[in-house]
Amino acid sequence: MTASSPLPSYVPILVLGAIAAGFAILTILFSHLIGRPRSTPAKSATYECGMPPVGTAHARFPVKFYLVCVIFILFDVDAAFLYPWALVFRELGIFGLIEMALFVCILGGGFAYAWKTGALDW
Amino acid sequence: MTALTWPQELAIRSALALTVVAFLLGLFSVMTYIERRLLAFMQFRLGPNRTGPLGLFQPVADGIKLFFKEEFVPQAANRWAFIAAPAVAITTALMAVAVIPYGGAVTMPRFDLLPEWLRGRPIPLQIAHLDVGVLYLFAVSTLGVYGIVLAGWSANNKWSLIGALRSSAQMFSYELALGLSWVGPILLAESLRIEDIVACQAGGIHRWNAIIQLPAFMIYLFAATAEVGRLPFDLPEAEAELVAGFHTEYASMKFALLQMAEYVNMITVSVLATDFFLGGWHAPLVSLQSAAGVNLGLLWFGGKTGALLFLFIWLRGTLPRLRYDQLMRFGWKVLVPAAVMHILGTAAVILWLTR
Amino acid sequence: MAETILFYALAITAFSAAFAVVLQKSALGSAFALIVVLCSLSAIYGLLGSPILATLQIVIYAGAVMVLFLFVIMLLDVRREKGGGGPRSFVPLALLFAGLLVLQVGAVLVGSELVPQSAPFDGSAKAFARRLFSQDYVYVFEATSVLIVAALAGALALARRRR
Numbered sequence A: 001m002t003a004s005s006p007l008p009s010y011v012p013i014l015v016l017g018a019i020a021a022g023f024a025i026l027t028i029l030f031s032h033l034i035g036r037p038r039s040t041p042a043k044s045a046t047y048e049c050g051m052p053p054v055g056t057a058h059a060r061f062p063v064k065f066y067l068v069c070v071i072f073i074l075f076d077v078d079a080a081f082l083y084p085w086a087l088v089f090r091e092l093g094i095f096g097l098i099e100m101a102l103f104v105c106i107l108g109g110g111f112a113y114a115w116k117t118g119a120l121d122w
Numbered sequence B: 001m002t003a004l005t006w007p008q009e010l011a012i013r014s015a016l017a018l019t020v021v022a023f024l025l026g027l028f029s030v031m032t033y034i035e036r037r038l039l040a041f042m043q044f045r046l047g048p049n050r051t052g053p054l055g056l057f058q059p060v061a062d063g064i065k066l067f068f069k070e071e072f073v074p075q076a077a078n079r080w081a082f083i084a085a086p087a088v089a090i091t092t093a094l095m096a097v098a099v100i101p102y103g104g105a106v107t108m109p110r111f112d113l114l115p116e117w118l119r120g121r122p123i124p125l126q127i128a129h130l131d132v133g134v135l136y137l138f139a140v141s142t143l144g145v146y147g148i149v150l151a152g153w154s155a156n157n158k159w160s161l162i163g164a165l166r167s168s169a170q171m172f173s174y175e176l177a178l179g180l181s182w183v184g185p186i187l188l189a190e191s192l193r194i195e196d197i198v199a200c201q202a203g204g205i206h207r208w209n210a211i212i213q214l215p216a217f218m219i220y221l222f223a224a225t226a227e228v229g230r231l232p233f234d235l236p237e238a239e240a241e242l243v244a245g246f247h248t249e250y251a252s253m254k255f256a257l258l259q260m261a262e263y264v265n266m267i268t269v270s271v272l273a274t275d276f277f278l279g280g281w282h283a284p285l286v287s288l289q290s291a292a293g294v295n296l297g298l299l300w301f302g303g304k305t306g307a308l309l310f311l312f313i314w315l316r317g318t319l320p321r322l323r324y325d326q327l328m329r330f331g332w333k334v335l336v337p338a339a340v341m342h343i344l345g346t347a348a349v350i351l352w353l354t355r
Numbered sequence C: 001m002a003e004t005i006l007f008y009a010l011a012i013t014a015f016s017a018a019f020a021v022v023l024q025k026s027a028l029g030s031a032f033a034l035i036v037v038l039c040s041l042s043a044i045y046g047l048l049g050s051p052i053l054a055t056l057q058i059v060i061y062a063g064a065v066m067v068l069f070l071f072v073i074m075l076l077d078v079r080r081e082k083g084g085g086g087p088r089s090f091v092p093l094a095l096l097f098a099g100l101l102v103l104q105v106g107a108v109l110v111g112s113e114l115v116p117q118s119a120p121f122d123g124s125a126k127a128f129a130r131r132l133f134s135q136d137y138v139y140v141f142e143a144t145s146v147l148i149v150a151a152l153a154g155a156l157a158l159a160r161r162r163r
Helices: A012-033 A062-093 A094-116 B005-041 B059-070 B079-099 B134-156 B157-181 B183-189 B196-198 B214-229 B254-278 B297-318 B324-353 C002-021 C025-046 C051-076 C090-111 C125-132 C135-159
Strands: B106-107 B122-124
Touching: A012 B005, A012 B059, A012 B079, A012 B254, A062 A094, A062 B134, A062 B157, A062 B183, A062 C002, A062 C051, A062 C135, A094 B324, A094 C135, B005 B079, B005 B254, B005 B297, B059 B254, B059 C125, B079 B254, B122 C051, B134 B157, B134 B196, B134 B254, B134 B297, B134 C051, B157 B183, B157 B214, B157 B324, B183 B196, B183 B214, B183 B324, B196 B254, B214 B254, B214 B324, B254 B297, C002 C025, C025 C051, C051 C125, C090 C135, C125 C135
Parallel strands: none
Antiparallel strands: B106 B122
């Protein structure tokens, strides 16, 4: 909340969110009203290049996607700390640089382990 | 000038938000036309040229057609999730623009039609002035994955699900590099407000982050191209192998909303590149900032953004698609380590220079 | 006034979504309800005057951790719980832990004022960062990284192909 503005700074974001969501809902509703469905069994079948669908879509998937997601969390936390750190690192001086370098190095160790075990090879 | 009361402030912000949304959606429809035309010229074709003069009414025709298309939900789909997914996608895409400045302040003209308190008042072209602007952007861009995951999962189609998995893995891999490339400009500006980052680059091209933060700028360009799924990183809709990826089963306006979300994201990353790295609305030479007493900030801003949008189309007309393993390898083994190294290096250099 | 109304609206949303997490039959529905809980909590942080905590909550929980949850649900195709859930023998244990939790929260609530008067504080991003990276929290901060790396190593070991 800045002193110069009489409005809390998050209020315009709520307004924008309402506009965006309202636009999306109205569009879907409007197209639902004027584009009448004429459904036939063949039309509403799952698309599989024109052939009758085989089995369900929910088969098993490579665990790689899960691993990439875990590594993403690792660096997401890293980024979440880097942003506030970048704000004050001049005040912190060399202490702040070493503090963050150590943090990144420990995470880098985990990253190197993931790299070596092949979690990043597709 | 008297201070504004909160209803006046709210009115200004709401009007601004409406204008930005309308402008983005307008730019989206124009972009579809420009992209098709430009691609056609790059491939020695004509492109859409039948609807109206030079085919200019093509986007309007497309819009009308999509509205009248049959509303369609596949039998096997999870109905509500299937309908909600495009809404989630476009909402998160539009939410991102809240904290982006689009140029300096615009002074309202002294028309008699305007209420007294509005005449001659400078209005900053930014919907919300958030203390944590860049972090907010990062947060909203991570939420962008949900629309895609929801769309792909709910359709209960093999192509959709594989496409959604691929897209989301690609999106968050490159989101990291994208977010990390912003830390360099933050280090220089010492602020999470994008308007401060732009202000930090005032005073000529040698102060632009594209010059002094060149590696970060390059990381940003690669990551942004992949984040919005443009060629050569358009694996999500590799039509030769995945039909159309996560939006295989979508039709009519729901398809249009997903498409719209992609284009809005593309415009957003171009605007962000302008603000973060190309000096925002500042001219490359201080003497070019205004002509005949008129501030040309908006023109510079639009020009830079337009050039970046053209770059995206140009890339699409030029480069072939990567393979998925190449894509993931490039993101994780090159961009992410490079971005982290660059941040620590920048910090060390700044400390050394300000010793 | 408006803030009070907003707070109660968010609190009720968070509370009912939390119930939905537990009561939903479909795992994906639970996951989305949990996202609603996390987002309303983030909005409450924002109302309390700490926008940085609000955005970090979204970045880490709603943006990263929940995506992981969704991935697991999608990968394993956990559709619908069959029957009444897990074995009945867990019920006494679950009740015990629930009771402990209620006692803990109760103890905290009894010991504090009902309407705590907090001193005005600087909720800006810079003040937050100064506090976080000060000497006070340096060990905790570094320990966080060890914790994350341990979690990563665990995930990698589990996912490794047995030869």
